[in-house]
Amino acid sequence: MITASAIPEEIQRLPQWVGWKTENRPGKDGEMKPTKVLVSPNPPYNYGKSNDAGTWGTFADALKATEMLPGIDGIGFVFNGDGIIGVDFDHVRDKDTGQIDPEAWDEIKALNSYTEVSPSGTGFHVLCRGKIP
Numbered sequence: 001m002i003t004a005s006a007i008p009e010e011i012q013r014l015p016q017w018v019g020w021k022t023e024n025r026p027g028k029d030g031e032m033k034p035t036k037v038l039v040s041p042n043p044p045y046n047y048g049k050s051n052d053a054g055t056w057g058t059f060a061d062a063l064k065a066t067e068m069l070p071g072i073d074g075i076g077f078v079f080n081g082d083g084i085i086g087v088d089f090d091h092v093r094d095k096d097t098g099q100i101d102p103e104a105w106d107e108i109k110a111l112n113s114y115t116e117v118s119p120s121g122t123g124f125h126v127l128c129r130g131k132i133p
Contacts, residue, residue, distance in 0.1 A: 018039060086126065090122070104124075114126065
């Protein structure tokens with residue numbers, strides 16, 4: 001369960017939050033694959049869109065949606081070009097032991113920002129201030 005104390009207040013205050021759930025959808029090869037889809041944290045709780053701020057909400061709304069709606073797997077932050085970026089580290093953590101690739105860990109520490117284990121358990125998401133070149 002996500003707790004407010006885990007997310008920096010600066011990021012919590014931004015109204016760029018959605019819920020997410022896993023749905024099976026056809027991949028490029030036609031086979032069904034699990035996909036993370038966005039859910040608006042506001043009634044009527046339709047699908048969210050990364051390019052439509054009208055489907056985003058507050059951090060509190062997103063947390064509430066995870067408690068109220070069956071099938072919501074977590075909350076997510078939507079990037080909108082306001083200077084907060086995400087750095088994604090894939091396949092750098094052993095899901096069973098928690099052991100982290102030392103080079104990746106050095107890079108994560110250098111970012112000195114909010115970091116969470118990704119839903120797969122094998123990577124990390126880092127939210128920080130920056131500009132994508």
